[in-house]
């Protein structure tokens with residue numbers, strides 16, 4: 176049989192990256208191998224993101240380029256999937272304007288991809304199959320991982336929070352938690368395969384609530400992990416459970432909603448030695464008035480209290496965040512509240528976003544949309560402040576010895592190894608021997624805004 180290959184382009188968050196690993200695993204099982212050359216691939220998949228408008232635009236731009244490939248090689252299969260496909264107006268646009276697409280599927284039926292691809296290949300027809308809702312969580316799908324030593328592990332899917340700007344509850348559906356046994360089994364298999372660090376994924380991991388089904392409850396960790404019903408494991412409980420996995424070195428998670436950050440989880444940073452001292456805690460805005468319009472369900476003061484609590488228990492914890500600038504109705508005073516919270520917390524780093532109108536979300540119809548030039552001006556001021564603080568935080572690490580999971584040689588400088596600290600800071604460092612895939616103590620000698628430099632000691 177001819178050597179067949181696939182190319183996947185992934186937009187958006189770690190959820191999508193993880194989904195793409197599943198698609199790659201399925202294709203690998205079907206006998207395809209991955210290629211980095213889109214022009215030669217037999218199957219091209221675009222896994223899309225709809226969280227902001229520029230992701231939409233980049234997708235359509237990329238899809239436009241595929242027309243020529245399809246004209247030159249009519250046998251190539253062009254498939255599109257992911258969050259954008261969960262919106263009817265996108266499907267309509269694809270059908271009317273992007274006729275070279277062969278297969279469209281969504282976030283809820285990714286497990287059906289091999290069958291859908293088979294239908295396209297066998298019947299030489301276009302297939303559009305998008306589900307409005309998810310069935311039961313499908314376990315046991317294959318995955319072809321991107322990284323040898325670290326892995327993403329989904330623990331829950333969907334989001335029930337309906338922040339007023341956000342499309343995710345519409346594209347990823349209602350919250351569903353995986354069973355703790357299934358997660359434990361996956362993590363053990365990853366560790367057996369050489370993985371040292373796992374990142375637990377969910378839109379709001381703090382509301383994880385996994386049902387214990389088959390296993391002996393004592394074996395699952397007994398009373399320490401179960402909530403009062405005795406049937407469900409909380410997110411902190413799950414971390415306690417995974418903390419016991421032999422051979423696993425590090426546990427991370429993303430993303431947590433401040434409104435659901437429990438004391439139990441704050442305590443887990445101290446009591447679970449494998450849980451990395453880092454929390455990504457999206458604040459979105461520093462203005463209580465805007466937070467309310469965003470439907471975030473916490474105030475500026477409550478957020479600051481959480482930060483204080485976290486630091487009281489875990490003084491060296493790294494705190495990172497997401498911030499939206501220019502939400503409808505945001506005034507200069509509101510924006511200054513955001514700058515103020517950024518300074519008060521002192522985030523280790525922050526992802527900053529210009530507010531982007533999403534069709535179908537409540538904020539789409541809010542009055543007082545902020546003018547583009549005002550948004551950009553505030554955005555630049557915010558980034559400057561965020562970067563200044565990141566640089567300061569990094570500078571404070573110079574002269575210290577940190578533990579890094581070495582992922583191998585740096586892509587940009589082959590003389591250096593690269594990896595991250597427990598606080599998720601990027602470190603490039605010299606080492607006398609091959610330290611790939613090891614936990615290495617590194618003395619930090621230099622710092623910049625986005626990374627650290629050092630040498631193994």
Ligand code: 5AD
Pocket residue numbers: 226227340341342457459497498499528529530531532533
């Ligand atoms: N506009 C701008 N940023 C957004 N985000 C989510 N929706 C929007 C939007 N409509 C940001 C939030 C979220 C991150 C993943 O993306 O900050 O935490």
Ligand code: SF4
Pocket residue numbers: 334335336337338341342343344378379432
């Ligand atoms: Fe979107 Fe809010 Fe859910 Fe995060 S918590 S995915 S911002 S709706």
